[in-house]
Amino acid sequence: MARQKFKRALNSRLSPFQKIYLLLVAGFIVGPFVPLLIQSFAFRWAWPDLLPGTWWLEQREKSLLPLAWDYVISPYSRVWEATLNTVFIGAVVTVICLLICLPTARVLAREEFKGKASFEFFLSMPLIVPEAAIGIALLMIFIKIGLAGSYLGIILVHLIPTIPYMIRMLTAVYQGLGRDFEEQAMILGASRWQILRLVTLPMLLPGVVAGALFTFLVSTNIFLLTFFLGQGKIITLPTLLFSKISGGTLDASAAGITLVVTIPGIILLLITERFIKEEAFGKGFGN
Amino acid sequence: MWIQLMPVLVVLSVLFGGALVLGVMQSLGFAPWFGVNTFPDFQYFGALWGDWFFWQSLGLTLYYALVSTFLSLVMGVLLALALVRYFPGKTFYKYLYKLPLMIPYTVGIALAVIMMGNSGMISRLMAFVGLIDDPSQFPQILKTHYGWGIIAVYVWKQTPFVALTVYAVLLGVGRETEEAAAILGANKWQIFFQVTFPQILPGIVSSTLIIFAFNIGAFEAPFILGGGFPDTLPVVAWRYFNDADYTLQLQGMATVVSIALIAGVILYSYLSFYRRYERRIGRH
Numbered sequence: 157m158a159r160q161k162f163k164r165a166l167n168s169r170l171s172p173f174q175k176i177y178l179l180l181v182a183g184f185i186v187g188p189f190v191p192l193l194i195q196s197f198a199f200r201w202a203w204p205d206l207l208p209g210t211w212w213l214e215q216r217e218k219s220l221l222p223l224a225w226d227y228v229i230s231p232y233s234r235v236w237e238a239t240l241n242t243v244f245i246g247a248v249v250t251v252i253c254l255l256i257c258l259p260t261a262r263v264l265a266r267e268e269f270k271g272k273a274s275f276e277f278f279l280s281m282p283l284i285v286p287e288a289a290i291g292i293a294l295l296m297i298f299i300k301i302g303l304a305g306s307y308l309g310i311i312l313v314h315l316i317p318t319i320p321y322m323i324r325m326l327t328a329v330y331q332g333l334g335r336d337f338e339e340q341a342m343i344l345g346a347s348r349w350q351i352l353r354l355v356t357l358p359m360l361l362p363g364v365v366a367g368a369l370f371t372f373l374v375s376t377n378i379f380l381l382t383f384f385l386g387q388g389k390i391i392t393l394p395t396l397l398f399s400k401i402s403g404g405t406l407d408a409s410a411a412g413i414t415l416v417v418t419i420p421g422i423i424l425l426l427i428t429e430r431f432i433k434e435e436a437f438g439k440g441f442g443n
Numbered sequence: 444m445w446i447q448l449m450p451v452l453v454v455l456s457v458l459f460g461g462a463l464v465l466g467v468m469q470s471l472g473f474a475p476w477f478g479v480n481t482f483p484d485f486q487y488f489g490a491l492w493g494d495w496f497f498w499q500s501l502g503l504t505l506y507y508a509l510v511s512t513f514l515s516l517v518m519g520v521l522l523a524l525a526l527v528r529y530f531p532g533k534t535f536y537k538y539l540y541k542l543p544l545m546i547p548y549t550v551g552i553a554l555a556v557i558m559m560g561n562s563g564m565i566s567r568l569m570a571f572v573g574l575i576d577d578p579s580q581f582p583q584i585l586k587t588h589y590g591w592g593i594i595a596v597y598v599w600k601q602t603p604f605v606a607l608t609v610y611a612v613l614l615g616v617g618r619e620t621e622e623a624a625a626i627l628g629a630n631k632w633q634i635f636f637q638v639t640f641p642q643i644l645p646g647i648v649s650s651t652l653i654i655f656a657f658n659i660g661a662f663e664a665p666f667i668l669g670g671g672f673p674d675t676l677p678v679v680a681w682r683y684f685n686d687a688d689y690t691l692q693l694q695g696m697a698t699v700v701s702i703a704l705i706a707g708v709i710l711y712s713y714l715s716f717y718r719r720y721e722r723r724i725g726r727h
Binding site: 182 | 444447448450454458459461465476518525529530543546549564570578599652660661662663666681684692695696710
């Protein structure tokens, strides 16, 4: 009796409610992609048909590729341009962010100093000040000094929301690292450079990779700051998709572009799931 | 030591701090490049706050932000609690639920359009079961001030964020305390509210802070899926900013500063409320 009650209170298997809930959430998250995929391969899909009236395959003598995909991979859609821009900006932002955050994270993880709490609060401010405020305020300044619509301007502005994440993840890494190994190397007579190259960096590497991936991810997902400060001159995947659907309708080519915009996310998901451990994420955000 | 802090400090102070300071100054009438310099001048705030539509916009902005934050919180915590259990296919599920985290909000908006639009899947399903026989009979979901589309997009994108944060905290604390409570005779509700909940609260607070701030300042979803006038505040600010009459840009700046102020007040009270709770239960 008591044993049964104990088991009920501390179950490590799913309850029936949880099973249904997990299925519903899965449906909510990936379900809408099904009609999107169908739409991109449809030739004609009129209301109220649940499936397209004419599939591309039946009309393939008229167009070699599905209509949507033919457009998506053509230069007219500007998908390639947007993809290259997204990857280029993301990569540069990640490198800069990593370089300026590493020393700071090291200090934050290891030293106590006056004003540390307020410094940490300042570092997380960009996460809680609405993006629209930053975007529009910076746009005024950037137009004035000629940075609006330039790669440099976009890269600079992407640093604002990525720094807080990078700092948190790297600080968690340094905290886990401890000073002991470096001290041992020092006692054994290693030079500072040797310590950095042979001890600190190898131990830091997994965390650095995780932080870099996460920063890249945040940068590639930014819409508002790119849209406001890119001034339509620099397009990335999120802003390209925005311009396709801003009318509130979704045709076959927009469906194709939506799927293309999803692909980098899926690739990043497959990589990050291996590198970013949930525990590390928790250390960064659990407090 | 300060040398090591300098790079981040300089970048954030100049870009972020500079934007904030200049934004506030412009909203108070400092724009010499337009030939406007009446600093300090509260007329832009006066004109904005004196207009009834501002308060309607504010109400809408807060409504979308609060409802979607609350729904994401509940759904995310439930998801995290299920994820710590063992079930077949868990490895795959952990990939699947994170997908929205990895892709831009605009993808979520496209999905909302194809599902909830007037000729979308829900409309087609209703026609299939015979409820309607023309797209115009479909009870409009998108582009209304109820904001179902906006809320759906936020919840779709943010439930995984809350779930991931809370799940990470749950993994960190382990199950020992819950086991101890169970041995002492607590039932599952007591275990959740008196043991688990206080442990995951820091994760809940930090993730809801982040998503609420985002929702208040978000632009793309209300712009595409919203019901038109009155728009949410970020959309209002954007319209002012793109107005042919450039003096309205200062009004737009006042709107932006108002958003930041309101978000600041709400988040500050939320945090101090939470800190008081932490002190009451004897942490910190």
